Amino acid sequence: MQADLAGYDTVWDVVRALRAHDETLAAALDQQRRSGPADRWTLPDKIVVRVPDRYDVEQYLQHLTIRLITATTSPWWEGYGAATAFHATNGHLDVLVEHTTATGYPLGRWLHHQRKARRCGVLTAARIDALDSLHMQWDPRDARWHIGLAHATAHRRREGHLRVPPDHVTTDGYPLGQWIRGQRKQYTGGRLPAARAAALEALGIEWSPYEAMWQRGITAATAFHARNGHLQVPDEHTEADGYRLGQFIVAQRMLHKRGTLTADRVTALEALGIIWNSRDHRFALGLAAARRYHHTHGHLHVPTTYQTSDGYRLGAWLKQQRANLSNGTLTTDRSHALDTLSPTWRQR
Template identity: 30%
Template structure:
């Protein structure tokens, strides 16, 4: 029993001939001939390498095509295969805006094939059936002259997949060079030539698409944020790497050790995912004295509160429980040193500044009372 022929979603041509530009061949003079109308027997040649058949006599003669000029389409590609490749692209990226140089994973030059369909459509050589099949996939017949809205959509899709808009320079999405485009937008923003509406559209996708710090830092932060959201902010080993090989443990350790040297925006981003400084990295005062041991205990409590709450506006009655279950009356101590900062050494005051100490909770500023008083005197 013969299996039924499989159905295809790419319309078959209305008539068969030897090619899309070939006229129907003239009937052969021998009625009993079983040869194809478009392939006739060739006269035998002495050369044993000669082919046994010739092409259709009605087809135009063509000079041999150099290998460098040959079509990039796989020789076995058919309309059905091209349609399947286009469908796969649409299912993956949600559209059919294919770059001209894009090739599908199996090597099919889908971008060039799409370009040929646009050309055939423009000159009226594309059948209604083929146009309908491509329309059903969301075919973009005329790419937008303004490239910004088009690339913005691709950048938005890339950011949705990666969690940020800081792609590497060579990053692509569906063949579109998103990384190169974002880098150009940053250059224009720095030069003051990026339209405010365009800058706002990028900011709506990622507020830190053009950060005041390095783009590499922004990418690492995205990895850290994803890790914390999935696993919590417990201690990350220094040797830890993400499944794709990113040395995230080293990066987190470096940020916590250098917390006081970071840009204020970087510090706030880290605190937003509950990654604060190491107490030992912000204070390097003398060890051993009773007053110093007491200060270090309060500093650890302050760092724990800052990491959890994101600020150091501690209520006066707050008691912080340290890792060893030791209660520390942090609120009372903070209230006390706000009134008498002179009881601290200069190194201790600097250590508290590095952990975002709020000296005047009414103003919410991180300046010492002495500096605030001097500034008020100058204004008067």
């Protein structure tokens, strides 16, 4: 016979009254509510049920148990049980609002409601402590920001800077490049809190990376000019500190050719003697190498395979100038510059 559980409200009231005066019973009931799916709940030892023989005992007890525990406990414990199980498996409670457990419990939504309840001051201290024991993140956005800061700190400690491309991903899969880009965007828009800006500035973040790249480049170019008296930098040239000055100069020439290099930057580079035309630049590099060779040897009888100590292929360059002279493509001013240095350059 099926049991009819209608009209058991008095029983539920009695059990509620008992649990109000019996902490052990209350804890046992709450423990069942949070232990998992309802079909696994069992009655506490302090509750004994006698069932007449005519009833389907197993089914009756299951229905009675579910109804009794549901009626005498808070649904909060069901959510807490789901949170406990998730934390036991994953070590955290960092889930999306849409997250649902394998048993169908809307854990993400439940956690969202707990955060809201705490902000409104209606979540009890005991429940706050219970969630804190599971490392509840009350402000998940703040927690995610600190995860980003931790990765940024590790990168700064390892590499000495935060200059990462937007698509940079750490070895553990964290999209650090996107995170830093997002911080710059918030800073530019005036939405990054001062404390966060200060923390990033302590790591040396560059809020305007393009301006920072220019400053690094012009600083290196100025130092090169101070050492050498010119800015005839080979395209592949790298400074002692690893800075690729040659590529910086190439980029500035490209911007100048497009007309997108600002006037103040043009002026700064021209003050260092930059040669905007890449062909003129390459000729100037070759002429400078020839001048150094002539200063040492007193002639320009340079073997075709000869390379300077810094790897410049002077012999091949002079051969190309002779070929240009022969086919009429060497300009008068260039041939004059070589002749002024030494007519021996014409001799094979």
